[in-house]
Amino acid sequence: MSSGLGGLDRPGAPTSPGTWDERSEPTTGPRSTPTRRTGADPVKALMHRHRDLCERAVDPLEIAAGLEAHGISDRTASRFLHRDVFSLAEEMYARVSRGAEAAPGPAPLATPRARADWILLTLLPGVLCAAAVTALHLTHGQSRLIAAASGALAVTLALRAALSRGPLAPTDRRHPTTARVSWLVGYALLGDGLLRAAATGGPDALPTGAAEDPWPLTTAPVLALTLSCVPAAWCAHLLAVRARRKLSSSRALAEFATSAKPLLLGAFTLYLCALAALLAIATTALDQPSTYPQTLTLGALLFLCLLLTSHGFTHAPVLVLTAAASAEATALAALFAARLPGGAWLATPVQALIDTGGPAAIPTIACGTAALTLLLHATRTLTRASAHATQNQP
Structure with missing residues (x-):
């Protein structure tokens, strides 16, 4: 589905005298009975301001989502003599001229489909990470360092490939949070050992990957997180499919937001359950201490970050990830300072x-x-119709 949000008017665009401007209407006070203005067509004026949105939209739902993103609510729609934004969008869609060969009715709202390429790519990081961890346990000395470096590079490239396809792919084909995510995952691997060593006057040497090392590598959390790429992608896909179905049947923005919030929280909870199960398997297989608190909170943070980024909300994830990474770096710096x-x-x-x-x-x-x-932010942004009107599905 082509995005219609690019057709929204820029602030400050001039309007012709006598036309209807929803931004000039008060947002508080008792609702009055709408009446038509003689000599002016408010819906036509609205269509003129959102001309690109109306012309590019492939169904009324895309127009409704675009209007919502521009701040038009169901109450505003009532001043255009419509019961809600969806009804207003249907009139705008019907009144747009699309040529003689245009379809007589709107196309049915398509739901995202699972594809073999992103299914296989989401499996790749976990498989490579498991191979790298196995190599660390089977090698010694310089060979172990080479295995660690090669494994880290392979897993990083696999994660980039996995996140560039499917339901976790960003809308602009790049993740602005890559460096911050890399720091947080690196801290999960090395941070606790380094923090413990720094608190006792160390470290005296670089980590070797041995279990008895004073600065040990905690590979179980990283293995669980890379393996969780599969449930993360499926949870995001499930949220997208169910949200699109709810959007098709909803007739008001508030109705959709109410039905979308349980879907979001359900997908989030399902991912955390899958991550907890994978972490239990990883810690048992590697015979390492359980790290549930820090791994589950990190997994929750990364999942919400990727989910928001895949729907085009990048500002909040960047700020929040920066704050989390800065807090960890500050703790380490304070011990050394x-x-x-x-x-x-x-x-x-x-x-x-x-x-x-x-x-x-x-x-x-x-x-x-x-x-x-981020969870509080997601319950406000990912429950909007505009967040699900178009779905990135490479």
Whole structure:
């Protein structure tokens, strides 16, 4: 479906005298009975301001979503003598001239379909990560370092490929959060060990990947997160399909938002359950301590970030991921800065958190707070009709 949001008028566009302007109407006060103005067609004036939207739309639902994104509510639609935005959009769609060969009626709203390419690509990161972890356990010395570097590169490339197709693909074909996500996943692999070593005066050497190393690699969380690309993609796909069906049957923006919120929360909960199961399998197979708090909060944060980005909402994920990554980096920097003369006080808050909840308290608090913030943001943005009117399905 082609996006009609690009046809929205720019703020400050001139309007002709006597035409209807919904932005000039008050948004508070009692609702008055709408009456027609003589000598003016308010719907025609609205169509003129959103001409590109109306001409490019392939069905009335796309127009309704575009109007909603521009701030037109059901109450505003009543001033155009329509009961809701959907009814107003149907009139606008019907009145647009599309040539002699245009279809007599709107095309049915298509639902996204699963494709073999993105299904296979979402499997690839987990498979390569499992191979890399196996290589780490079977090699020693310099061979282990080569295996670790090669595995990290292969998994990174596989993640890029997996996130460029399917329901988690961004609308502009690039993820503006890649660097921040890489930091958070890298911290899940190395951060807790480094934080523990720094709190005790280390580290004295680079990590070797051995279990008895004073700076060990926690590979189970990373393995679980890469394996969770599959349930993440399916949960996002399920949300897209169900939301499109709800959008087809809804007749008001508020009605769709009410029905879309349980779908969003259900998909989010389903992903967390799948991630918890994968983490249990990974920790058992690798014989590593459980890391449920920090891994589940990180997984929740990454899933919401990818979900918002795939629907075109990139600003909030960038800000929230930056805050989470900065909190983790600040905790590490404070421990090292405390070694400077007179700087012991810098490590007091971090040391208090470590003494209370261990090194895992830092990423758990940082990612948990960030995930909760994004969840609240998602319940407002991903329950709008404009978020699901067009679905990115490469």
